[in-house]
Amino acid sequence: MADTGQKVFGESVSVIEGDSITLNTDVTKISKDNDIEWKFGAENNVIAQIRNENKIATFDVPDGRFRDRLKLDRQTGSLTITNITTEHAGRYKVNINGVKLTSKTLFVAVYARLPVPVISSNSSQCSSSQQNCSLVCSVLNVSHVTLSWYKGNSVLSSISVSDLSISLSLPLEVEYQDKNTYSCALNNPISNQTQHLDISKLCHTCADSVQWCVSTEAVIRLVLSALVGVAIVIVLVYDVRSRGAEQD
Template identity: 75%
Template sequence: MFRMFALCLCWWCLTGVFGESVSVTEGDSITLNTDTQILKVDIQWKFGAENSIIAKIKLKLQIFSTIDNTLNGRFRDRLKLDNQTGSLTIMNIRSEHAGDYKVLITGEKLTTKSFSVSVYARLPVPVLIFNSSQCSSSVQYCSVLCSVVNVSAVSLSWYKGNSLLSSISVSDLSISLSLPLEVEYQDNNTYSCVINNTISNHTTHLDIHTLCELYEGHPGSLLVLISAAGSLLIISAVGIFYICRKHRKTDQEVEIQSEITYAETVFSKRRVYKSIKTYNLRSAQYKEMFCHLMLILRRI
């Protein structure tokens, strides 16, 4: 029993097995270090459960190469081998490159070093929008929605200063996330929405006065708009009444002038033309005022 234990301990000392976990963002580059200098050693890099060879160094034959056609070209034009240390760099990494890597260093003793590489998608920036589907019961409050799309293995959170208010998480599924927040218009605290995963995060800060007043309008501003709209309605009603009355008077003038002599008829026609021209001008003016009124009402 003692001999078996001693043999296993001796083998562990000779081989030297080490492991390391590494996380990286998709699209970045990562270097897996051998922590050695090439003097009289051979190096072989393997990937996955099948131990597929993806790079190797043989000093006696002066071979320093990466193997692009392994695994149907998964690593083509992405591997770079350091001829001095044997370290391997994976460039523009993708999710398909996540997994277990192993390097065999053969010299005076056999050293094996393994790496577990996790690849995370690049995080989007949280977007803040006015939450019209959740109208507040009080005009003193504004409802805001923080949203991100096509994310996985992340958390989305609202913070008030450095204090966590609420949070939601998703596992490996690629979905969209939304997290609501209701704040007072007069609130001067700092609010921020944060998305994060194991290795990175993005933050968007809430500007209450800009976002909420842009979509909803401050209660005081709303009263001013309503008052202005009411005034324009009264002016429009008076204008329409005046136009109708003027139009009725013009029709009566035309009937009276038809019974006068030829010379007077010519004079009367000029007056009628002048009245009609004035009528058309004022109609256009009131029509323009009415269009402005409708535009203001839509904004309200």
């Protein structure tokens, strides 16, 4: 099960894409003498403000990324961004004017929602001398993540990607009769997705293949025998009816 949500580390905030996030002013209750102004990005675009005795206004930036997403708390001046996307990552600064000017800066990181890793068999054919089953765990179009194979709670291998959106794959070899618990996990700093390995479903020995073929062949023979039997019955019925018609 994925672990999603908002986590705050000092002046940095991390959140999963699609969630809502609230940037706090650390003010319990603003007074009528307080003016609050929120700015975004290196350009310091004003996106929200409270002025003149709690008159609230929110603003968009030129590219429209904040349209219908901003909510300002009248009591505390805290700013909420709904349905956040990676376009909303960056620096936010709030200025609070009153008896004295105070300000606070927060850096928001937005992580994409993680896909569930896919485990598949990399063994193309069976061999009587083959002792291991080759597997691969893969994910498509991810960034800022780590893909890892686990044996129980211990990491066997891992691969990471930073800012590039690419596909990752990680191989693993296990014995056919291995009874250990294996899993493949994809994680970023605030969430994870895990896929557990079922060796019996993905790894088949030669004996399993032969048994499956024998069972399949038996079923086919049974079906063919039934069809032949039905055909014989139809012929006999037709013959009896034909003889009866001739006698009449």
